[in-house]
Each structure stands twice: as C-alpha cells, then as structure tokens.
C-alpha cells in the first residue's frame with residue numbers, strides 16, 4: 001500500500017479570468033472549478049489513476065469536510081483524514097489568465113493542529129505501516145505542526161521500515177535530508193538554498209545522493225537529474241503547450257512513486273512520471289492528466305544514463 005500524507009491540504013478554487021489579472025480594476029471570471037490541493041492529495045490522484053492502491057491521510061477541517069470529501073471523491077481518492085474541530089480546510093485560489101498566459105495563486109491560512117491530533121496520525125501509522133509500504137509526505141506544514149513534529153513523523157515511518165518519500169521545501173526539506181529519507185525532489189531554487197559557500201549544484205547533488213536513496217533534482221527546462229542505486233540519469237521531458245502548470249511537480253512525484261512501487265524499475269518510473277507531468281500541464285485544473293496522452297508522450301521522454 002502507498003500512503004500519502006498531506007498535513008496541510010487545500011481545496012483549490014480555480015478562477016478562469018476573462019482578461020489578464022489587472023490591479024485596480026474589476027477582474028471578471030468566466031468559470032470557477034474546484035480541485036484538490038496540498039500536494040500529497042495530488043500524488044494520490046496520480047497513483048489512483050495509474051491503478052496503484054493508496055490512501056490519502058492528513059488533517060482536514062471539520063466545518064467544511066463535506067466539500068473537501070466531495071472533491072476527493074470526484075477524483076476517486078480513498079482517504080482517511082483526521083478532522084480538526086471548529087476549523088475549515090483552507091482554499092488555494094488560483095486565478096488563471098486566458099490564452100495560457102499563466103496563473104496567480106493565493107493560499108488561505110492553514111489549520112492549527114493540536115498535540116492530540118498529531119498523536120492520532122502517529123498512532124494510525126504505528127498501527128498500520130509495514131516494511132512493504134511506501135509513504136509520501138508532501139506540501140507545507142499547518143500551524144503548530146513544527147519541524148520537530150515533522151521529524152517525529154519521519155521517525156515513525158522509518159521505524160516501520162517503510163519507503164519514505166518527501167516532497168518538501170525549506171527547513172522541512174533539510175530535516176528530510178538529515179533523516180536520510182528514501183526520496184526527495186528538490187527544484188532548482190530549493191537546491192540553491194542548500195548550497196554552502198562556494199559549493200556547486202553538481203557537488204550538492206553528489207552529496208545528497210550519498211544520503212538519500214532516490215534523488216530527483218529538477219533543473220527546469222534542462223530537465224531533471226535522477227540519482228538512484230549508484231546510477232545517474234538525465235531526464236528530458238517532452239515539450240508541450242502549457243495551459244496550467246499548477247500541480248505538475250506533484251503529478252510527477254505521485255506517478256513516479258506509483259510505478260516504482262509496482263515495478264521497482266527506475267527508468268519505467270521516470271519515463272511514466274515525466275509523461276504524466278507533461279500531460280498534466282496541458283489541462284486547466286491542478287491535477288488532471290490523460291492516460292491517452294501518456295501513452296504517446298512516454299515515447300518522447302529522453303532518459304540518458306550519466307557516468
């Protein structure tokens with residue numbers, strides 16, 4: 001089983017504008033859609049779509065749980081969220097300019113998580129995790145869920161000997177590295193943040209790959225570098241017309257883990273994930289990708305083994 005943990009989920013409210021977003025004028029919307037948000041949930045969507053059993057865990061607000069559950073169920077995501085009383089799951093408002101001119105996101109303040117609520121999640125994991133499971137922790141941390149709480153969560157997963165993947169940034173990413181989790185996927189900006197004085201990105205990648213079993217370092221248009229089991233690969237994604245890149249990285253992570261879990265074949269996982277993310281950016285919401293597209297796009301993915 002794969003478990004995704006979204007500590008700070010969101011309901012994405014996608015607002016399609018009639019004209020490009022402009023300050024000091026009434027910006028009008030032609031349509032509004034709702035989608036899942038918060039990163040780990042996107043991973044679950046991709047895993048479910050690829051036919052890999054998974055369960056979306058995390059915290060959610062009790063006050064608007066029906067709306068949150070509706071979005072999860074519309075996306076065929078099995079879930080088991082721990083509900084926070086007198087709270088609402090936040091919305092991420094994504095304003096999308098017409099003619100593929102990009103989007104602007106504003107995310108609302110997050111839930112506040114009590115010690116008891118954290119214990120509920122930890123107890124659930126202690127009771128259910130096995131060494132055969134994969135766990136993905138992705139997205140930002142909610143209020144009062146500290147870096148130490150995150151470290152405790154990682155320790156709980158590691159104690160079960162489950163494969164621990166982390167799609168995190170900032171201090172949370174640093175904790176994942178120090179805990180030597182099994183998978184991280186820093187982007188260019190996150191990698192640069194980790195550099196010591198005079199250290200190059202390549203040197204950082206070599207250092208990280210000695211600590212983390214599977215490292216995928218996205219290099220923007222240059223593609224991504226994957227280090228896994230003492231091998232390195234350069235992955236060049238297919239070039240496609242971008243409509244909305246929100247959730248593309250999350251789609252990559254979810255589909256990568258789904259295929260690695262199912263096949264243990266790193267090149268197959270990289271190829272499928274790259275094709276799924278390329279499909280995703282061609283669609284207007286935060287998560288959808290097309291399996292038909294993937295069949296075609298996967299042949300356009302270049303995977304170059306590096307020395």
Ligand code: TA6
Pocket residue numbers: 008010011012036037038039042092107139140246247248250286
């Ligand atoms: O990566 C996409 C996304 O999950 C959006 O769906 C939106 O909910 C946002 O990121 C949330 O980001 P955060 O870093 O606050 O978890």
